[in-house]
Amino acid sequence: HIDHGKTTLTRALTGVDTDRLKEEKARGISIELGYAYAPLPGGARLGVIDVPGHEKFIRTMASGVTGIDLALLVVAADDGIMPQTREHLAILELLGVRRACVALTKIDRADAVRWTADGKQAAVMLRAVDNKDRWIATIDLGAAKLKPMHRLTDEAWVNYDNTDFGWLPDNRTLWYLSEESGYSHLYTMDANGQARALTKGKWEAGDVQWNYEGTTAYMLCNRKNPGTYEVCAVNAKDGATSEVTGLEGVERFALSPDNRKLLVHYSSSYVPTQLATVSVNGGAVARLTDTRTAEYKQREWIQPEYVAVPSSDGGDPVWSKLYRPAKMEAGKRYPIVMFVHGAGYLQNTTKRFPTYFREQMFHNLLVERGYIVLDMDYRASKGYGRDWRTAIYRQMGHPELTDYKDGVNWLVQNLQGDPQNVGIYGGSYGGFMTFMALMRAPEMFKSGAALRPVTDWTSYNHEYTANILNTPDLDPQAYKISSPIEYAENLRGNLLIGHGMVDDNVFYQDSVRMAQRLIELRKDNWELASYPLERHAYTQPESWFDQYRRIFKLFERTLKQ
Structure with missing residues (x-):
């Protein structure tokens, strides 16, 4: 190149x-x-x-x-x-x-290269073209040869996240993160290639920082439950692990130059990212900032409930955020709105300030107008380990749809949800899943808003899609069963499609193709809203307002009958 x-x-x-x-x-x-x-x-x-x-x-x-x-x-x-x-x-x-x-x-310019402090050794990370293998190798600088030290293989794909590695201060010991146990954990390896796991369990370790002596590693951890993030300290000698913070929504942190304190970025459901400091030994947290206005603080927001929805496929539950009225009216059936976060590999059911803060405000409005809302970290989401992430391999939209159907059934059985009036919406991957819900489970999902959605995965970004579905020439069946346009004939409900016309991620052509297919099939009760100035992430307040007004009107018109 x-x-x-x-x-x-x-x-x-x-x-x-x-x-x-x-x-x-x-x-x-x-x-x-x-x-x-x-x-x-x-x-x-x-x-x-x-x-x-x-x-x-x-x-x-x-x-x-x-x-x-x-x-x-x-x-x-x-x-x-x-x-x-x-x-x-x-x-x-x-x-x-x-x-x-x-x-x-x-x-020397790559993030995948790590030098020892004395400059005498280097290690590199290499990946296979199909991303099913990842190697960490040391470099014999004198002989100009690589010496493989660790190999991680996954039949689906090796995670691009939680892959950091480096050297301890002794200039002999490698450390690295690996999903080989099923979850991202911290390992060390001596000069003889002997590996040792420092952390273990059904939780994820990430963003590792070592103290000067190499005796303690600090990391983000979610040991209490998948959505609660703290800074953990790990003893390099015996792997003893403990939480340093008790903030529940730690986003990132930095170790002070003297190794005595942590500067922590933290947040919560309605508190945007703030700064605090805490001793590396734990104890009282010194909160340094509060950027909220007085007006914002005075508003009474609906606090999400963190619920574990049982999976009909067995195994782990689907962690979700529930928004509902503080007091449920006896005997009443509430219309249901299911929200689908984007990206696929993203975690939205956390104690942090959500990426989808606009949608959270919209959920407050929906609850005020008589709906119950469920926001699920479906299979493919981040923070739940390797098997959760790769469950969608060669079948995008299938395990996730099972999770959403389980969510609807759970709301109906436990929270007075109305099975006859179920809506769904989301953007990007969430738009794709809205299509899959309306077109693969039309008997359950009555209405949906698919925003900037993928309709055919053969047209999407190779680096993203090839991990999950391989390539169209090698695995055409995986693409066929995973692309909503293949199920368009099953649409029976009410559909709103919204898309920015200069989208540089999911191209506008995806929605145009779906629109043309629906025209050819003579489908009714659908519309396409186009936003001429918008890319994948909207920037114009008027576009956001128009989009959510349309979604709200769709649900009001179709889910309260």
Whole structure:
């Protein structure tokens, strides 16, 4: 790929600058083929052909690799595998080049490189192209060789989160996070490759920071329940773990230079992120900020109840936030609204200030108008371990829909929910799930608002989708059963589609395609609201207002009958 350092590496190996043209030097890219030679032991000579990496010069590249004996694939550590990397590999395969090696460049710029404090050792993290394997390897700087130290394999995909690693101050011991137990936990490994788990259990360890001596690791932890986050201290000798804070909604933290205090960012359901300090030994918290206005503090918000909805598939419950009237009217059946958070891999059922704070305010309005609302951390959500995350592998929209159906049934059985009047809404992944609910369970879900939704996963971001569904050429069935457009004929309820026309994440074409399909199927009771100025994350207050007014009117019109 362009700017991965092929020419610089060639110069280092041969002493020859293969960029000869004035334009090449001015632009800092290779345009024509470059040639260099270097003597080899025994009197032989190595001939190097430096080919362009830019996609516009692919024909020049192809002409340069004809008849070569060995390919040296250059990959920049700070960029990783790029589209042109894949294209160049495909060309090598077509031309029958069977011998190749990889040069990893720019490792000093990559987050996946860790040096010991004395500068004598380095470790790198490497991933397979299909993201089903991850390696941590040390570098033998003298021999210029990698020594694999740890391999993490997942039949679905290796998590891109909670993957940090580094060296302890002794300059010999590696530490790393791994999901190998089923949850993200902290491990150390000595110079002989002997690994030791410092933490364990059905909770997640993340954002690790060590003290100067390497005797204590501080980390985010959710040991009490999946949605309660504190800073934990872990003894490096015996793994003894304890909570340092008692704030319930810690978001991140920093260890002070003298290692005596923690600066903590924390929040709660209706309190945005604030600052506090606490001793590393625990104790009283010094709260430093309160950015809320007097008017905001005076408002009485509906506090969410944190509930564990039993799963009909067995196993762990689905943690959720419930919004309901303080006093339920005896004998009354309440219309139900189910909210679906976006991203898939995101956690919204926590004690923190929610990412979806606008939606939380909307839920207050809905409760005031007679609804009960359930916001679920369905399977695929963050914070619940590997199996929860990968439950959607090759079947997006299926386990999650089971979770939402369980949520509806739980509300009906326990909280006077009305099974005849159930609505659902959400944006991005939540919009996708709204489609799946209305089109795969039309007997349960009467109305829904699908906002900036994915309708066909073959059209979405490769780096995201290929982890979960592989690629369309290798696994077309997974894409077919996971794409809402394949179920459009089942729509019976009331549907609102909302989408920004310049969305740079889920393209507007997704909603246009679904609209055209519904027209072809002669479906009724649906509408498409388009927002000409909006990308994936809306910025105009008028757009937010219009969107939620439409959702509110949809539910008022269809769920109170």
